[in-house]
Amino acid sequence: MAEAYRIVARHPGGPEVFAREEITPPQPGPGEVALRQTAVGVNFIDIYLRTGLYPWPPNEQTNHVLGSEGAGVVEAVGPGVTEFKPGDRVAYGTARGAFASHRVVPAAALVPLPASISDEVAAAIMLKGLTAYYLIHQSHPVQAGETVLVHAAAGGVGQILGPWLKLKGVKAIGTAGGPEKVALLSGLGYAEAVDYRSEDFVARVKEITGGAGVAAVYDSVGKDTILGSAAALKPFGTLVSFGQSSGTPDNFRIAHLAPSGGSVTRPTLFHFASSRDWLLKASAALFEAVGSGAIPARIDSVRPLEEIGAVQTDLAARRTVGATVLKP
Structure with missing residues (x-):
């Protein structure tokens, strides 16, 4: 043995x-x-x-x-x-x-x-694939034609979310840190890639969507991105907070959803x-x-x-x- x-x-x-x-x-x-x-x-x-x-x-x-x-x-x-x-x-x-x-x-x-x-x-x-499954089927069930934002898109969950969203006819904007990771995203199904270290991702989302915002944000980063994630939502959009790699998002308040009238969910697998x-x-x-x-x-x-x-x-x-x- x-x-x-x-x-x-x-x-x-x-x-x-x-x-x-x-x-x-x-x-x-x-x-x-x-x-x-x-x-x-x-x-x-x-x-x-x-x-x-x-x-x-x-x-x-x-x-x-x-x-x-x-x-x-x-x-x-x-x-x-x-x-x-x-x-x-x-x-x-x-x-x-x-x-x-x-x-x-x-x-x-x-x-x-x-x-x-x-x-x-x-x-x-x-774990990462089942997480991706519930994110896009239960937490915010995506619809073809929607635009969504995925943080840490070059990470384990993000590398599964990108092609799965594309398969469902969803336009995905991915954020990543640094040019090397950003360069990976187009090959992972992301329609747009944003370097959160050198770009204002909220401004880029508004630019990409013509000011409308996104139907959902899938945020596993937490403290560093949570307020921008809320600001990037379209009216009645969904903020899905499912991780905190940068720290616990204690800086977030329900009032941050008031501009969009959106909702927030904190699911776990x-x-x-x-x-x-x-x-x-x-x-x-x-x-x-x-x-x-x-x-x-x-x-x-x-x-x-x-x-x-x-x-x-x-x-x-x-x-x-x-x-x-x-x-x-």
């Missing part, structure tokens, strides 16, 4: 809190599946958790295992599990505890992987993925779009799981483009 280990965060703090621990591969309980993981995804939410911005579970105040998405092979199933069997390839996007070579996952959080999707691609797209029917429907749509080539799955870096601290440092500093995958 392959050596089993996990990466734990000893306590909230910087990337130095991570440590490797050898483990015995865990056995599944009722409703659970034991996995040998082959690929693990990297997401900003894990930085929020590591630093303590998001609270840790009461039973894991020390030695917390982070990570929310991964892919692997079923090694054993617990009592009551009928949907999966040993040898099945599976993936998940909302089961915390991914930074490990072997783990157990609730069967309700897993989806079967089709042959068209590799383990590495699955680990790169599950966990709200949607708690529905098994939604999870299966959304993942099937994601796999079809990626498997057909309509949405490219770009993996820019594959690194050992033990390097998660350095990987998170690069992600927080916005030195990454697209997805990074970790290999146990």
Whole structure:
């Protein structure tokens, strides 16, 4: 049997809190599946958790295992599990505890992987792809002909949103930091690209839309962009705040929506993925779009799981483009 280990965060703090621990591969309980993981995804939410911005579970105040998405092979199933069997390839996007070579996952959080999707691609797209799905199908259901704004468009979620919006006939304006990232956006389905470091993105949105504004803003940046996002809305537009990579957007007030009469929503993937029917429907749509080539799955870096601290440092500093995958 392959050596089993996990990466734990000893306590909230910087990337130095991570440590490797050898483990015995865990056995599944009722409703659970034991996995040998082959690929693990990297997401900003894990930085929020590591630093303590998001609270840790009461039973894991020390030695917390982070990570929310991964892919692997079923090694054993617990009592009551009928949907999966040993040898099945599976993936998940909302089961915390991914930074490990072997783990157990609730069967309700897993989806079967089709042959068209590799383990590495699955680990790169599950959380980000399912996030993109709810953003444009539930948070603000887009309509062909609309214009929307996507912040951090060169990031993991943004690289999926761009082609998916184009596929739906939506004109997407993307923002990114620096000329290199901006140059990527036209190849990702974005009709217009704005460098938020050197341009006033609100002014550019108004210029692009003839002063009308956008039907929706998908904002994962937070503090640095939230007020401009509200100002960029057309009348009755929707501000979708789904992240805070620049800091918590405490500077936002409901009154900032008064000029547009718009609305704001703060969804999370966990709200949607708690529905098994939604999870299966959304993942099937994601796999079809990626498997057909309509949405490219770009993996820019594959690194050992033990390097998660350095990987998170690069992600927080916005030195990454697209997805990074970790290999146990």
